[in-house]
Amino acid sequence: MNTLYLSAFFMRQALAASRLALPHCLPNPPVGCVLVDHDTIVARGYTQPPGHFHAEAHALSQLATAHGLEAFVTLEPCSFHGRTPSCAQALIDNGIRRVNVAMIDPHPLNQGRGIDMMRRAGIDVRVGVEQAMVARFISQHLDIDPRYQSLKCCQEFS
Numbered sequence: 001m002n003t004l005y006l007s008a009f010f011m012r013q014a015l016a017a018s019r020l021a022l023p024h025c026l027p028n029p030p031v032g033c034v035l036v037d038h039d040t041i042v043a044r045g046y047t048q049p050p051g052h053f054h055a056e057a058h059a060l061s062q063l064a065t066a067h068g069l070e071a072f073v074t075l076e077p078c079s080f081h082g083r084t085p086s087c088a089q090a091l092i093d094n095g096i097r098r099v100n101v102a103m104i105d106p107h108p109l110n111q112g113r114g115i116d117m118m119r120r121a122g123i124d125v126r127v128g129v130e131q132a133m134v135a136r137f138i139s140q141h142l143d144i145d146p147r148y149q150s151l152k153c154c155q156e157f158s
């Protein structure tokens, strides 16, 4: 299988995982994450209820080590430490090699900061994988929550 096909496949698996987050994740957006080791999914995570793991941390928590793995996340990992630690930092600290993101977090206080953090740490970050498909699902949950426009994903929202 070619790389583009595989990337789309894994992002769709992350999207499927994100659907499991509803309704308990609200008002946080439903995000999904899969961790991949040599073309095999080794962990699947999704947004837990407020105050608990975000999707990335949920997936990481299932493994003894995630060093060198590739991650597929439906929404840009959060860059701020709030009630839960920054997911971008968690991916860095766990030695993730490459991060595929479907969609930039539109929140004004993230909006690419999570991407920048990971790139500065040397992670190969790819943005836009299956973006249209993911946006159709997650955008409705970004839009219905008015607080999303004024609060940080990981501070007030976690």
Ligand SMILES: [Zn+2]
Residues within 6 Å of the ligand: 054, 055, 077, 078, 085, 086, 087, 088, 154
């Ligand atoms: Zn997060």
